[in-house]
Amino acid sequence: MNSVGVVTPQRVAFDAPITLRGGATLPGFELVYETYGELNAEGSNAVLVCHALSGSHHVAGTYANEPNSVGWWDNLVGPGKPLDTNRFFVVGVNNLGGCYGSTGPMSLNPATGKPYGADFPVVTVEDWVAVQAQLADRLGIDCWAAVLGGSVGGMQALEWTLQYPDRVRHALVIASTPKLTAQNIAFNEVARQAILTDPDFHGGHFYERGVLPVRGLRLARMVGHITYLSDFQMGERFGRGLKNEKLSYGYDTDFQIESYLRYQGDKFTTYFDANTYLITTKALDYFDPACGYGGDLQAALARAKASFFVASFSTDWRFTPERSREIVYALMHNGRDVSYAEIDCSSGHDSFLLDDAHYHAVVGAYFDRIET
Amino acid sequence: MTEIFGRFDFDVIARWIVPGERVLDLGCGDGSLLKFLKAERDIRGYGVDNDPDNVLAAIKNGINVLQFDLEKGLAGVDDDAFDHVIMSLSLQTVRHTVPLVQEMLRVGHEAVVSFPNFGHRSHREAIAQGRMPVSEALPYQWFNSPNVRFFTIADFESLCADNGIVVREGLFFDEGRAVTQDPNLNADVALYRLGRKALRS
Numbered sequence: 241m242n243s244v245g246v247v248t249p250q251r252v253a254f255d256a257p258i259t260l261r262g263g264a265t266l267p268g269f270e271l272v273y274e275t276y277g278e279l280n281a282e283g284s285n286a287v288l289v290c291h292a293l294s295g296s297h298h299v300a301g302t303y304a305n306e307p308n309s310v311g312w313w314d315n316l317v318g319p320g321k322p323l324d325t326n327r328f329f330v331v332g333v334n335n336l337g338g339c340y341g342s343t344g345p346m347s348l349n350p351a352t353g354k355p356y357g358a359d360f361p362v363v364t365v366e367d368w369v370a371v372q373a374q375l376a377d378r379l380g381i382d383c384w385a386a387v388l389g390g391s392v393g394g395m396q397a398l399e400w401t402l403q404y405p406d407r408v409r410h411a412l413v414i415a416s417t418p419k420l421t422a423q424n425i426a427f428n429e430v431a432r433q434a435i436l437t438d439p440d441f442h443g444g445h446f447y448e449r450g451v452l453p454v455r456g457l458r459l460a461r462m463v464g465h466i467t468y469l470s471d472f473q474m475g476e477r478f479g480r481g482l483k484n485e486k487l488s489y490g491y492d493t494d495f496q497i498e499s500y501l502r503y504q505g506d507k508f509t510t511y512f513d514a515n516t517y518l519i520t521t522k523a524l525d526y527f528d529p530a531c532g533y534g535g536d537l538q539a540a541l542a543r544a545k546a547s548f549f550v551a552s553f554s555t556d557w558r559f560t561p562e563r564s565r566e567i568v569y570a571l572m573h574n575g576r577d578v579s580y581a582e583i584d585c586s587s588g589h590d591s592f593l594l595d596d597a598h599y600h601a602v603v604g605a606y607f608d609r610i611e612t
Numbered sequence: 613m614t615e616i617f618g619r620f621d622f623d624v625i626a627r628w629i630v631p632g633e634r635v636l637d638l639g640c641g642d643g644s645l646l647k648f649l650k651a652e653r654d655i656r657g658y659g660v661d662n663d664p665d666n667v668l669a670a671i672k673n674g675i676n677v678l679q680f681d682l683e684k685g686l687a688g689v690d691d692d693a694f695d696h697v698i699m700s701l702s703l704q705t706v707r708h709t710v711p712l713v714q715e716m717l718r719v720g721h722e723a724v725v726s727f728p729n730f731g732h733r734s735h736r737e738a739i740a741q742g743r744m745p746v747s748e749a750l751p752y753q754w755f756n757s758p759n760v761r762f763f764t765i766a767d768f769e770s771l772c773a774d775n776g777i778v779v780r781e782g783l784f785f786d787e788g789r790a791v792t793q794d795p796n797l798n799a800d801v802a803l804y805r806l807g808r809k810a811l812r813s
Contacts, residue, residue, distance in 0.1 A: 568678060569688035572658065575634070580678045581667050598664055605671040 247301035264361030272341035273333040277325035285612035290389030290396035296340040299332035315595040322604030345515030358444020386410035390592035401544035415592035417563035419528040428521040431460035458505035470555035470588030547577035553591040633695035639702025643675030731764030749800035
């Protein structure tokens with residue numbers, strides 16, 4: 241497969257204060273982002289790729305001398321790939337409150353000279369999109385050809401069409417939902433409690449104490465990971481397979497699934513920030529564009545002008561196909577252009593990150609329709 | 613399935629569509645009917661198909677396509693959302709025939725359906741010889757047919773009469789040529805415009 245090759249993240253500072261939806265104000269902020277392909281003279285071929293919970297601005301390509309640093313959606317974005325960087329100028333940005341270089345809880349609070357930690361305000365999907373719009377201004381992009389995202393990235397794509405209806409021509413909303421269910425929020429709350437009750441969390445000010453709430457973050461990731469996979473896929477991949485030949489009759493890892501979850505949890509704590517995890521789960525919980533319209537999603541989406549591509553995955557029980565159909569029906573009600581694909585894929589919510597041939601063919605065919 | 617028959621039914625359907633209408637095409641295949649109606653009648657609308665390959669083909673054709681299972685109905689679609697709801701040569705592939713036609717007439721002012729006529733002379737002759745019919749209109753073997761309902765023009769008209777479905781117009785064809793004499797015997801394809809029975813005041 242072709243790759244965009246070696247990429248270098250860029251950093252941009254915004255000096256004007258920004259007031260967030262929750263009421264807090266940041267005196268300014270920085271964003272890290274990456275771009276692939278060339279912006280055309282008209283500025284009409286730009287595509288924003290929004291990341292999900294643990295994603296980042298590093299969407300595609302690799303960093304110099306780090307062959308394993310492949311971007312999280314490299315299978316979809318690149319020359320000749322479904323999102324073809326020969327045609328499109330693609331932008332990935334680390335969201336505000338993130339832990340990959342954009343201003344977030346690990347950044348220094350200018351008021352105290354110490355990391356924000358728990359003092360970093362909760363940000364929302366709406367805030368992320370408002371900040372992304374400032375980046376678009378800086379890059380000279382008046383209107384995105386498309387905004388694309390999976391999961392909470394899809395929420396951002398949807399939010400773009402509502403907050404800036406004239407600044408996005410197409411929205412690709414994949415494995416997403418117009419709002420979280422009680423069950424979704426419940427899983428997020430378990431993850432948050434794992435972090436908040438870790439003795440090393442120190443109310444979010446663990447940086448200055450030189451410790452990390454590893455146990456809490458690990459547990460949060462383990463419970464989250466269960467919701468990303470399907471029962472079928474877990475059964476296929478691990479079943480009741482044992483780690484060792486004999487049962488331990490103790491609390492070591494007997495089953496392969498235990499070992500897998502522990503591994504995923506441990507790995508996560510080496511690169512992800514607990515405060516960012518808390519913020520992001522709250523952003524997910526709060527997202528509900530219909531909230532201001534008495535729960536009427538049709539009314540909420542009336543101001544969208546974009547054309548939509550919506551896709552769900554048959555085994556996604558986190559954001560089920562039914563959630564995607566709610567978006568589709570609300571768009572139909574408003575007479576918007578929308579296409580909807582329900583991809584038959586066994587890998588649950590995380591299917592959106594895989595390179596399933598039909599899924600990529602459909603996404604690629606939709607991008608081929610987008611004029612530049 | 614429309615490709616099997618060429619486009620003669622497209623022309624008939626286009627004549628029934630007023631420019632600028634909102635159209636829903638159920639079982640839209642690769643979207644060629646909607647593409648045709650967009651070009652000829654400037655319609656706005658959506659195709660529905662549950663086959664992944666058809667969804668991909670329709671996206672390539674520039675159509676708004678929705679991957680829904682018609683057997684589960686159209687519960688999320690508003691009443692009267694469309695001027696016409698079309699089902700071109702797909703009615704025989706759906707198990708829940710009556711609920712689906714009623715759904716078509718709920719979400720649309722008028723329904724357009726076309727289907728292969730199982731009562732066509734050649735089909736009757738095949739049955740008389742003890743074999744299931746295979747023809748241009750029914751181009752499948754019994755074991756690989758996507759069709760799950762086999763019915764004649766007479767069967768369909770009595771179904772409409774029994775269920776308060778008003779037949780506003782019927783046109784009949786044999787290998788693309790119009791049929792006027794005894795269509796239940798001579799037509800291999802029937803096209804209908806259907807409406808709701810007017811509510812009694």
